[in-house]
Amino acid sequence: MTLPIRHAPVAIVGGGQAGLSVSYHLKQRGIGHLVFEKHRAVHAWATQRWDTFCLVTPNWQCDLPGHPYDGPDPDGFMRKDEIIAYLKGFVAKVQPPIREGVAVRRVERRADGVFSVQTSEGDYTANEVVVASGGYHTPIIPRMAEKLPGSIVQLHSNQYRNPAQLPPGEVLVVGSGQSGAQIAEDLHLAGRKVHLAVGDAPRCARFYRGRDVVTWLADMGYYEMTVDDHPLRDGVRDNTNHYVTGRDGGRDIDLRRFAREGMRLYGALEDVAEGSLRFRDNLKASLDQADRTYNGINAAIDKHIAEKGIDVPVQAPYTPVWEPGAPVTSLDLAGSGITAILWCIGFRPDFGWLDASVFNGAGRPKHRRGVTREEGVYFVGLPWLHTWGSGRFGAVGRDAEYIVEVIQRRLGADRLALRVAG
Template sequence: MTSVPHVPVVVVGGGQAGLSTSYWLKSRGIEHLVFERRTAAHVWETTRWDTFCLVTPNWQCRLPGHPYDGPDPDGFMKKDEIVAYVKGFVAKVAPPIREGVSVERAFRRGDGVFEVKTSEGDVTCDEIVVATGGYSDPIIPRMAERLPEMIVQMHSEQYRRPEALPEGAVLVVGSGQSGAQIAEDLHLAGRKVHLAVGPAPRCARFYRGRDVVTWLADMGYYEMTVDSHPLREGVRDNTNHYVTGRDGGRDIDLRRFAREGMELYGVLDDFRDGELRFRPNLAESLDFADRTYNGINAAIDKHIAQAGVEAPPPSVYEPVWRPDAERTALPLDGSGISAIVWCIGFTPNFRWLDAPVFNGAGRPAHRRGITECRGVSFIGLPWLNTWGSGRFGAVGDDAEHVVSTIAARLEGAAPAIQAAE
């Protein structure tokens, strides 16, 4: 009988979360393996459009032992630069990674050891770190199956450039970060764009002389933990604010796009009787986004006043366009729409993990990545601990916390689950 190899720790996922975990495991001399079903930088290299760039300034990129050290800390890395940054981290960490290997099932045996079944054989371990993140499976609604075959459909992770789409108008569904930026990309290329707007917030790129991210950093927002946030764990359900770092950074104002010819609608609800059906909530969504925009700026105003900081005068955004009426139906024939880009997000994929770590909604129940099931930890999830937990900014801090807990357990101690620091 062939023996199954054993390692103390298995990390599932080789993106920045898994690589950060490997960094700290290596620093403590803990043997481990990282399984990545594709390649370490594949998300940035193969699932982003050509003009993609970060929406947070480069100075916030601080993977462990690998902070941004380029010439433009206040700029926004473009796709190729992000790929180079991640690959540079891979080279620095030199992780024991097995790329192209999928984890098919992981479960704890009766002897307390975890068995991990992969596409290249089995291993056992004492600890599993789930680093697959919260954006594994693209969401495409079932209504897509009923659309005419001649309509080209793709998810945001498949979109690359306007020229790759057939001639004609494009329907972009969703106005979070990806939807708003892809709609802008198409609009700037001169394409006719129809945008189904969702309840996503927005924020200013620059306000009172500085990047809004810099103001929020000064205000301590990025140190706020999920336990101290007014929404508590509910903040994990929030949609990210739409803004862009393109061309040095700017606001994304959907009202201005509408004034320039983009067609805006409410949330896309259905396709029926040859018509796209929308909710009558466009005005509500635009107003919500603007309230958030002005609310963030008002918080910055308060900080400036309290800190006595010299800055340009405050301002309040006033809508440059309002819908005359809510349009709830659009006949597909005659619309000129030849393609649809679905930008309605992703779902995590934890189906391979057989462990009692999920709540009633099917989400991991944890405190800063540490679950009540000894030996199972999570890393890289949105708001695992802070806003930056799923990003280059704080994933390394969370990985260090998870690894320190693992190290204590491997050494024989079993510390109680602690509140997020």
């Protein structure tokens, strides 16, 4: 039996905070649409975060459309269960026309200019398509993982939940971005012996001169800076996030302090060969560069304080509390005591289902504030789509509103044409 093809003026792919924000603004304008989510709304937050996960930005930055944070701790950092409750509250407010458990398998433009949207529950058509599925799709696990013995438990960061999940023994965490640094801390605080292969992620202070660094940067206008105004321009989209934590009220993550307390630090993991882990001789350079970024951000805050004549306590620059000794570039795996490896080296985007000329040679979307050169195709929720907060709760709603304004102009004002049909 052939099912009839249903039509939606706007098809939104992804039911996280980005897709829900687009739905909110479309509903405000009476524009018909459907949200397709292959799992359930806000699925990733509930299923791909560890148990002690919390925001690294203060709660006051959570400002989804029509749903600002209104809890008792605006300067705190919501934990996993609180984040999920916050997002479920947003879903309840938006009441989106969402098709949960429906995967979008292919989107392509037909000869008549309308988009064909092929899904796991049948075919749809749409005038406009908004990609709101984020950019973190395929967990990165390097080919060297295949050389590890089967006795070693291997997990990606999105599979890690808590230390008890891992077998007894020591743990190697590969990568020191936000996830790697926080998971290494989680294991360290639980008393596990941790080995950390340090990458090139920068770090920043949690608090400086009496205030959260995020608050200082907000006052300085950093979060209003657009990608076009940033010194790196589009290159900022490839930057690794600074590592810091909101855990226990918020604090710095200082890998040097962890090392002083017994964590083993190495340079970047390069290979597994002849039963040994091979590390790059760049640990000291990576730590030094992270500290330069840390002190550089604080120096920019110092300048702002001086220019504004703000009376706050003076704070000295960070000085290292530990220095690496002779570099360790090889570690015998059998004798190391390592029984588990956590790969915390990110994700690759996968937009293979979208047949549109909107990607660069690396498979990343080309756009200007989410609007692509192919009419009717948009992106929302990507890091630095327009500003630093584009991939976060703080600014995704503004980006969604901008996209919806573009869509409204394209579709016109005929509300009869803006209904979902079929």
